[in-house]
Amino acid sequence: MISREHLLKIAFWARDLAESEIEQARRGIVEKTFPAGAYICHRGDRLDSWTGVVDGLAKMRTVSKSGKDVTFAGLQAGGWFGEGTILKDEARRYDIVALRETRMALMSRATFLGLFEHSVAFNRFLVRQLNERLGQFIAVVEYDRTLEAPERVARNIAWLFNPVLFPGGGSHLEISQEELGLLTGISRQATNKSLQALETRGLLRVERNGITVLDLESLGHYGE
């Protein structure tokens, strides 16, 4: 269980709920911290909670038959995910791995389903979030077939700062160039060159083990 104030801080969607629903939500959430590299959940788990990133950075990934690490998406602080697994009551299709020390909020399945049954505001949030994700999946088709390395890096960074999926974040992202390459699906060298190109254009600042976004709008449309 967490406090009302804390809930409102970590869960943007909670601000639209009725008081009774906020109460319901905060009682159904516990927090847990995972060290860097730890599995937050494994592929195949029938996980019984809906999860939010309180602080840190995680990724959804799977391991291909040839043993390669295939990453699907990065998960920033402020993001909530896993509703598909709960609603459909099916096993997780991906691993969730902490990229650095990451604090997670876990909402029990019963609490999630209770809000889903009764809260209009909560459903509105879910629709909005699913819609935003759908937009991303559509973009992935173009991404896979047509984009060059710098465009890919730019889009991936823009996704991590998507204000609908990860609200309330700052402009700084703590991530190594190697990890960014894994998220993006390109090599470390290409990631490094891409970052430098984006920095030259004034879209972001490259730092040691991190970047600061200067122009999110342009990053999202870079190369169009």
Added chain:
DNA sequence: TCATTAAGCGTTG
């Protein structure tokens, strides 16, 4: 052939 990548290693913060 030319470009890109993974791997290894030296440097650095």
Added chain:
DNA sequence: CAACGCTTAATGA
């Protein structure tokens, strides 16, 4: 000690 830059051999378009 991990992130980064650089070199090199392998890979593949």
